[in-house]
Amino acid sequence: MKTQPVTLTRELAGRVSARLIAEVRPQVGGIIQKRLFTEGGEVKAGDVLYQIDPATYQAAYASAQAALARAEANVEPARLKAERYAGLVKIDAVSKQESDDVTAAIKQAEADVQVAQAAVDTARINLGYTTVKAPISGRIGRSLVTTGALVTASQATPLATIQALDPAYVDVTQSSAELLQLKRELASGALKGAAGQAKVRLVFEDGTDYDQTGVLKFSDVTVDPSTGSVTLRTLFPNPKQLLLPGMYVRALLEEGVNENAILVPQRGVTRNPEGNAVVMLVGADDKVEQRVIQVARTVGDYWLVAGGLKPGDRVILEGLQRARPGTVVKPVPFGTPAAAAQPAAAK
16 A cells, blocks of 8 residues: 545535526516517627517607706796896896896706706606616526517516526535535645635536536535535536536535545455454565454545555455465465466555
8 A cells, every 4th residue: 555645526416507697577568569589599788689669658758858848948038037137136126036036936947957857868768678688698598478468667577587607507515514524624634725716527417527627616604404514606617508507417526635645446345244344454474464444435446544554555455255364375466467366465
């Protein structure tokens, strides 16, 4: 046996979710005149999705503009009257009260212009809302309304939903006990944290590997009391949009690097009646001895040894059926032709 650096991973169940989700709702009411997108297709932010009948909003906009023009027309006569009264009040041709009333009238006329301008702005905004646009870029689903349908402002049912899928989130859950153990191992130095963001790989339900590598973005700050687990959010490139919201996947999360790991092939480990992991070793004078070891987890076809073995120990991998504690054997390196006849040991 010898020590070697090993990157440890944890397999966790996860679900795919969209990075951005926008439910498209109308901001004004009216009849849908047109649907201007292909269901299931890609849309860009700002693309027109629906056209609502604009007739009433065009009329409201024209009416607001006319009201603004009328208000503006009242300002100039009020200003001229105020100028005349300013001269007359100096020669006591009019009373101070009449002059004050004229001054107040011009201020009222100017305020009426501001009110009318605000009404024009509101009417223009509402007219613009008759073209329902995409708030984000992404893939749009099926339309929940058809041409001719009556919609209302901020209705509960969305017209359609847009989801940004590239990149995509994969939310995985990890037990709080495993998370605590990982933090202890990192704090004690048993594991060395990966530089930068932890890498994550995905395996689909059919067992195939996803060809893009993701990164761990964050872990939730609370533990779900019903499951005793925390949620980890990972982010994956999704250029081909193979990752779809709601899809079940298995995530392989890099936890860290064990710089001095001892790995023993699983074929060389058995269990005793008490359920403890046991290996057969070639000890001093080439005598076979049995030893109980502690294993932490599997790493591929190997066990990661937590205790019971040290560098230089020779574990028997072949010929275990002929190896008995105390018997003398002639060990040969594992994988050599002679291993078929003699117990083969891994150093």
